[in-house]
Amino acid sequence: xxxxxxxxxxxxxxxxxxxxxxxxxxxxxxxxxxxxxxxxxxxxxxxxxxxxxxxxxxxxxxxxxxxxxxxxxxxxxxxxxxxxxxxxxxxxxxxxxxxxxxxxxxxxxxxxxxxxxxxxxxxxxxxxxxxxxxxxxxxxxxxxxxxxxxxxxxxxxxxxxxxxxxxxxxxxxxxxxxxxxxxxxxxxxxxxxxxxxxxxxxxxxxxxxxxxxxxxxxxxxxxxxxxxxxxxxxxxxxxxxxxxxxxxxxxxxxxxxxxxxxxxxxxxxxxxxxxxx
Amino acid sequence: xxxxxxxxxxxxxxxxxxxxxxxxxxxxxxxxxxxxxxxxxxxxxxxxxxxxxxxxxxxxxxxxxxxxxxxxxxxxxxxxxxxxxxxxxxxxxxxxxxxxxxxxxxxxxxxxxxxxxxxxxxxxxxxxxxxxxxxxxxxxxxxxxxxxxxxxxxxxxxxxxxxxxxxxxxxxxxxxxxxxxxxxxxxxxxxxxxxxxxxxxxxxxxxxxxxxxxxxxxxxxxxxxxxxxxxxxxxxxxxxxxxxxxxxxxxxxxxxxxxxxxxxxx
Numbered sequence: 286x287x288x289x290x291x292x293x294x295x296x297x298x299x300x301x302x303x304x305x306x307x308x309x310x311x312x313x314x315x316x317x318x319x320x321x322x323x324x325x326x327x328x329x330x331x332x333x334x335x336x337x338x339x340x341x342x343x344x345x346x347x348x349x350x351x352x353x354x355x356x357x358x359x360x361x362x363x364x365x366x367x368x369x370x371x372x373x374x375x376x377x378x379x380x381x382x383x384x385x386x387x388x389x390x391x392x393x394x395x396x397x398x399x400x401x402x403x404x405x406x407x408x409x410x411x412x413x414x415x416x417x418x419x420x421x422x423x424x425x426x427x428x429x430x431x432x433x434x435x436x437x438x439x440x441x442x443x444x445x446x447x448x449x450x451x452x453x454x455x456x457x458x459x460x461x462x463x464x465x466x467x468x469x470x471x472x473x474x475x476x477x478x479x480x481x482x483x484x485x486x487x488x489x490x491x492x493x494x495x496x497x498x499x500x501x502x503x504x505x506x507x508x509x510x511x512x513x514x515x516x517x518x519x520x521x522x523x524x525x526x527x528x529x530x531x532x533x534x535x536x537x538x539x540x541x542x543x544x545x546x547x548x549x550x551x552x553x554x555x556x557x558x559x560x561x562x
Numbered sequence: 563x564x565x566x567x568x569x570x571x572x573x574x575x576x577x578x579x580x581x582x583x584x585x586x587x588x589x590x591x592x593x594x595x596x597x598x599x600x601x602x603x604x605x606x607x608x609x610x611x612x613x614x615x616x617x618x619x620x621x622x623x624x625x626x627x628x629x630x631x632x633x634x635x636x637x638x639x640x641x642x643x644x645x646x647x648x649x650x651x652x653x654x655x656x657x658x659x660x661x662x663x664x665x666x667x668x669x670x671x672x673x674x675x676x677x678x679x680x681x682x683x684x685x686x687x688x689x690x691x692x693x694x695x696x697x698x699x700x701x702x703x704x705x706x707x708x709x710x711x712x713x714x715x716x717x718x719x720x721x722x723x724x725x726x727x728x729x730x731x732x733x734x735x736x737x738x739x740x741x742x743x744x745x746x747x748x749x750x751x752x753x754x755x756x757x758x759x760x761x762x763x764x765x766x767x768x769x770x771x772x773x774x775x776x777x778x779x780x781x782x783x784x785x786x787x788x789x790x791x792x793x794x795x796x797x798x799x800x801x802x803x804x805x806x807x808x809x810x811x812x813x814x815x816x817x818x819x820x821x822x823x824x825x826x827x828x
Contacts, residue, residue, distance in 0.1 A: 337786055361788055369786045376776045377783035381572060381694045381727045388798035390787035395794040405798065419574050423730040437787060 287312040288350055288445050288477050289336055289367065295344035296331055296500075305331045306500040308345070315444065316475045318468070320488035320508075323497035324522050332497065333449045333481050337369040350444060365394075368438035370448040374430035375423075383425075383433050384409065384418040390441045408436040411474070412466045428459025432466055439470075445477035446470070452484065464490065485512070485526045489547045496521055509545040528552035535559060571730075572693045578806050579621040579691045584700035586807040590814040591688050597818040598680050601825035607676055609821045614684055623690045631686035632679060639675045646671040694726035696799065702792075703801055716792025724780070728773075735772060739765050 289312065296306040306328045313319055323329040334340040335347050338354040347354045350366035371377050380386035384405050391401040409415045412432040422430055431451055438446060448467070452460040464487055470476045480491065488494050494511040496504035498521050504511050512518070515525045515533040524530070528546045532555050536542040541562045546552040574580070579587070598610050618628055632639075652666030689697070702719035709715050740750065743764050750761050 339782055339786065361790075364786055364788055369783075371779065371783055373776075373779060375731050376779035379724065379727065379780070379784060379787075381723070382574075385693070385695050385798060389784075389789070392795050392797055393788040393790065395796050398796065398798065398800060401796065401798045421572065421574075421730075423734075441788065 286315050288315040289313040289479075290348040291332075291335070291345065292348075293345035294332075294335060294342050294347055296335065296340060297343050298331075304343075304500055306335075306342075309497075309500070309502060310345075311495065311502065311505075313445075313477065313479065315477050316471075317493060318471045318478045318480070318491045319493045319495060320480045320482055320491035321495045321497060322483065322485070322488050322523060323503075324483075326499075327497040328500040329481050329497045330449055331500075333369070333447050333479070336367050336445075336447045336479065338363045339369070365441050366443055367445045367447055368441055368443035370431070370435055370438055370446065370451050372450045372453050374427060374434050374454070377434050377437070378422045378430065381421055382418075383414065383420050383422055386422060386433060387436045387440050389437060394441070404440045404442070405436075408439040411439060411470065412436045426459060427455045428462035431455060431459065431463050435463070435466060435470075443476075445479065447479045447481075449481045450483070451480070452482065452487065460484070460487075485524065489526055496523065508547055512547060513543070513545050532556075571689065573623055573627070573690050574693075575622055575691065577620055577622045577691070578810075579617065579687075581804070581806050582691075582810055583801055583803050583807045584692050584696040585704055585801060586803060586811060587688055587692055588697070588700050588704065590810060591684060593814055593818050594684055595681055597821050598677050601821050602673060603825055603828050605828065606821040606825045607673070609817060609824065610680060611676075613817045614680060614687070617684075617687060621687060621691050623687065627690065628683050628686055632682055635678060635682050639678050642678060643671040643675040646674050694723055696801075698723040698726075699797065699799075699801060716795075720792075728776070731776075732769065732773065736765060736769055739768050 291309050291311050294306055294309040295304055297304045309328075309332060321329045321332065331340065335342060335354065336349060338347075338349075338360055341355050349363045352359045352362050352366070354363050378386050379389050387405045387408055388401050391404055396404070405418075406415070409418055412435050414429065414432050414436060417425065417429065417433075422433060425433065435446070435448075435451075446467075451467075452463050455463065467478055467480065468490060471478045478491075480487065482488055489508045489512065491508060494504070494506065494508050495502055496511060496518070503521055504514065504517065512525045512529050515529060518525050525533070526547060528549060528551070532542050532546045532552060535556075536559065542555045542559055546555045594610070594613070598607075601607065601610070618625055647663060647667045647670075648661055650664055650667035650670045652664035654662055654664055655668075656663040692700075698719040701722070702715055705713070705715045705718075740748075744750065748761060748764060750758065750765075752758075753761070
């Protein structure tokens with residue numbers, strides 16, 4: 286079942302000359318892990334902001350969990366269904382103690398105290414930050430802060446979590462931490478994840494990759510289908526993962542090798558085949 | 563300079579002072595401040611100083627941290643002390659040109675300096691042992707009755723807690739901008755106070771711009787987490803008075819009452 290559906294979604298920022306999104310029609314399955322890739326200005330962040338009713342469509346419709354995001358009376362239902370994690374962890378942490386920050390959404394929902402306690406403990410455990418419950422957020426590393434921010438969104442018990450470049454401001458180890466937590470969430474709890482990113486390696490971990498360009502969907506498919514189109518990606522000013530590039534460079538026509546080597550192991554397998562041939 | 567600002571720095575702990583209800587801490591602090599400004603004379607002050615030292619020991623906060631909180635106010639203390647020293651009329655002890663020192667001047671100067679020191683030290687102790695979030699909860703709760711006359715108590719408390727939350731972030735950012743400007747040849751250390759203040763302009767402008775951007779992002783993030791004002795909000799930690807608070811209240815009333823009684827009697 287589709288949890289998010291957009292129908293001919295169009296959006297133009299005030300004072301802008303052209304549309305940031307022009308006719309995006311997509312449907313995202315519940316429980317899937319979707320990565321949205323695109324160059325700067327491709328409209329990927331604008332798209333993400335529509336899934337949470339931060340922006341409302343200029344034309345077309347967005348349905349989140351079956352609810353039209355333009356319906357103001359259902360705003361909280363939309364935001365409860367699709368939680369949003371932003372790029373800068375510093376600018377989304379409200380409280381001065383980790384557990385109080387995770388509790389923020391539950392407090393706004395007016396939940397009873399025992400329920401808040403339960404959810405806070407659960408969500409901190411889900412992102413592996415339980416031992417930091419009483420810490421001050423500004424003393425944590427970037428990756429840890431971003432995991433706290435994720436826990437803060439999870440506490441609403443959303444069915445879908447939308448992340449707008451959550452790793453853009455992190456160092457490589459922080460990035461790995463966050464991506465591991467996200468993958469685990471998707472696999473273990475069946476949470477729908479929509480990851481906006483410009484790291485190919487992160488997108489390769491998803492079930493589905495959507496590439497956007499100039500407000501339109503340019504490519505859509507499994508990571509293998511998308512990343513094997515090395516030339517098409519170059520046209521979209523994106524670089525395929527290094528493994529794919531290597532295989533492609535060795536055998537551009539794809540006579541011996543299939544350009545679907547996403548992981549290092551697959552790449553090694555392909556190279557062995559090449560050497561034998 | 564910037565790392566000395568300790569306002570709003572909370573040191574998590576489990577001492578009785580940490581466990582106390584923030585409302586009682588706040589009320590006791592107000593009582594204490596009133597006391598130090600009401601009393602005069604050696605013995606009442608001695609009681610006040612001893613009470614604060616005892617509180618610091620109980621709190622398990624390193625005394626060094628409390629002393630550090632005093633460093634930024636050193637100039638104010640000296641200034642008030644000197645003013646009082648030279649401008650209090652009374653029995654003259656010493657005279658040089660237009661400066662004269664009186665016995666009353668010495669007493670007032672010492673008292674004023676001590677008052678300011680106690681005021682800042684006791685307030686820092688409160689912020690060291692109380693998370694800013696529970697402090698604003700306490701304020702919101704204590705000022706709750708004002709909601710009836712439509713005073714924006716919740717909004718005020720929220721603004722304050724966010725301001726406190728962003729102090730370390732903005733200090734860190736200021737340091738970063740200062741380093742960036744220094745790397746491009748800015749000079750913050752030499753020159754008189756005016757040229758130094760002027761040198762800070764290229765630090766403050768980017769700092770303000772970024773603060774506004776942060777504010778906008780934070781507002782969006784809060785809305786995404788269903789924030790809609792104080793209506794119908796519940797709390798993870800609700801406030802309740804316990805036995806610790808009762809004992810603290812009795813002690814505080816005894817100490818402050820004792821100091822005031824001594825002041826009246828002597």
